[in-house]
Amino acid sequence: MSDSTKTAIVTGLEQTFVRQGFAKPGVDELRAAAGVSLRTLYKYYPSRDAMILGALEHRHGRYVERLLDGLPADPKEALDAVLERVAGWMREEAGHGCLFHGAVAAMPESDALRELLERHKGEIARRMAAAVGLSGNEAELTLILEGLTQSWALNGEDALRAAKRLAGCLVACEPKS
Amino acid sequence: MSDSTKTAIVTGLEQTFVRQGFAKPGVDELRAAAGVSLRTLYKYYPSRDAMILGALEHRHGRYVERLLDGLPADPKEALDAVLERVAGWMREEAGHGCLFHGAVAAMPESDALRELLERHKGEIARRMAAAVGLSGNEAELTLILEGLTQSWALNGEDALRAAKRLAGCLVACEPKS
DNA sequence: GTTCAAGTAGAACGAACGTTTTACCAAGGA
């Protein structure tokens, strides 16, 4: 059980699910993407469902790191930076929207997936609200983030402009404390 | 080929896909939900993919009607009404987020699904922006709508409050024309 | 030098799947 093998496998799995979704790719295609033998693949992830979970866990780590590490200390700059980073993620990694929502949408009856979705979104909302100094407006922030992620597929860079504009409005409208 | 049979079938299909997603349910389960024989089901929808497309077309019609028919003439009231109607839809019909995004997420390589998604979202954005008097802010409106739909699964009624608040901010911030 | 963990290649298996087909039934119009 080597760590580098596991990373290689899970990277291949993640890429495949991003490109093809969760319905289509069969285990043999996942195996090819992982670059290992079927036996090894099943040793690290003993079922197709485990492969899905593993890929999502891996993506969660990458996403949180990319979005939240080393944000500017100033709350306004941090807010702007987060939106830019989300747009960058969409450009480079997620043409088709949030993979976690996609997984739950594909298999809405899986409790494990729903739990993972809640952990993922919850952690991001909490940490981001703190970083941008809008802890009382978690729902508004989450809405802007989800809206940006989801409408990116429809409007591209316009979605980023709209998100910045709405975030600006939110800060401007906020009752002074 | 009777119309009432077709409606009964497509209603059953839509419900099943809403509840179970697009990956899991097999044709025999869809048949049971449609309440017809396998032969009849295949006469109306000659493949599983056609069943998916048919269910989404049907849902599109229902959604557009519910969201946009008979809106108040006053733009501000109309905006509020649309958000309320979206929340009502989420409460009653779509616990798991937008079915169109879900379909594309499950099978991102299907051109037919992507076209349908664009038609669906495009029509709603255009007609709604006109109805609420914010035709220059389609991207912002779309973002709020997508954000509400998507964050409903996470925050429930708080998502509606956040959407109303952001919509209010948008109207207040808008440069007077 | 042997052992052992970690890997490859790919055959095999039973179940499930999407689809087609056969056989039959009920009602209405010419």
Place this chain on the structure above:
DNA sequence: TCCTTGGTAAAACGTTCGTTCTACTTGAAC
């Protein structure tokens, strides 16, 4: 009366799927 239309029930077909298993290779540690 017969034939068409729209439907049911369910067997059958060929494929594909997720999973397991057998047989073999390699590299490093003791």
